[in-house]
Amino acid sequence: MNVLWEQFPVFRDGFLLTFQLSFxxxxxxxxxxxxxAVLRISPVPPLRWLGTSYVNLFRxxxxxAVFVFVxxxxxxxxxxxxxxxxPGLDQIFTxxxxxxxxxxxxxxxxxxxxxxxxxxxxxxxxxxxxxxxxEAARSIGLTFTQNLRFIVLPQxxxxxxxxxxxxxxxxxxxxxxxxxxxxxxxxxxxGQELVSAGVNGVTYPLIPVFIAxxxxxxxxxxxxxxxxxxxxKNRMVKAR
Numbered sequence: 001m002n003v004l005w006e007q008f009p010v011f012r013d014g015f016l017l018t019f020q021l022s023f024x025x026x027x028x029x030x031x032x033x034x035x036x037a038v039l040r041i042s043p044v045p046p047l048r049w050l051g052t053s054y055v056n057l058f059r060x061x062x063x064x065a066v067f068v069f070v071x072x073x074x075x076x077x078x079x080x081x082x083x084x085x086x087p088g089l090d091q092i093f094t095x096x097x098x099x100x101x102x103x104x105x106x107x108x109x110x111x112x113x114x115x116x117x118x119x120x121x122x123x124x125x126x127x128x129x130x131x132x133x134x135e136a137a138r139s140i141g142l143t144f145t146q147n148l149r150f151i152v153l154p155q156x157x158x159x160x161x162x163x164x165x166x167x168x169x170x171x172x173x174x175x176x177x178x179x180x181x182x183x184x185x186x187x188x189x190x191g192q193e194l195v196s197a198g199v200n201g202v203t204y205p206l207i208p209v210f211i212a213x214x215x216x217x218x219x220x221x222x223x224x225x226x227x228x229x230x231x232x233k234n235r236m237v238k239a240r
Contacts (some may be wrong), residue, residue, distance in 0.1 A: 004215075020095060026114075040119065055119055057116075
């Protein structure tokens with residue numbers, strides 16, 4: 001494990017970039033997934049069909065294929081995902097503003113793919129809300145949008161927080177694909193560089209490098225998993 005200490009700055013920078021990618025992708029997935037969940041329960045049939053089609057599409061194609069479509073398809077359409085250069089946000093996450101767009105492409109690919117699973121987790125939370133509450137909301141004159149905003153979605157989020165956390169943990173692990181699809185600087189690409197090209201002509205063994213990479217992902221996923229376990233135990237205690 002000498003490689004971890006000798007190349008600690010390399011792994012540290014890779015960890016920070018992977019964390020940024022995962023954080024921004026999680027926000028994107030939660031926003032898109034919530035929208036798709038609303039479409040899936042919409043009273044308008046075309047909107048329900050659209051939401052269902054989205055989920056069926058992204059749940060049944062590999063994440064690698066999504067990356068290829070985004071990384072290759074967006075440039076062909078003349079886009080470099082500049083719409084993610086949000087003023088202020090690109091100052092906090094400076095990689096958003098870099099001309100090389102692979103970081104932004106990776107956010108889009110991970111967000112679109114994970115949103116399908118966020119939608120299904122949130123829809124399970126929506127189904128857990130007693131139907132009588134939605135009916136009572138309609139009886140006092142609340143519209144469909146008001147019903148969702150004030151009655152259904154707040155309870156659905158609370159009910160689905162553990163499944164949603166599991167989806168985010170899976171997304172963090174899936175972010176490793178980004179390094180092999182053109183994103184430079186994350187944990188995966190840094191490790192690949194140490195194994196193939198090395199530093200100053202010195203290459204490192206594959207197994208120790210990937211053990212170090214695994215430790216980086218464990219630092220991100222284990223605390224979140226422990227938090228989810230605590231939330232679930234607290235709910236079980238309150239339910240008794």
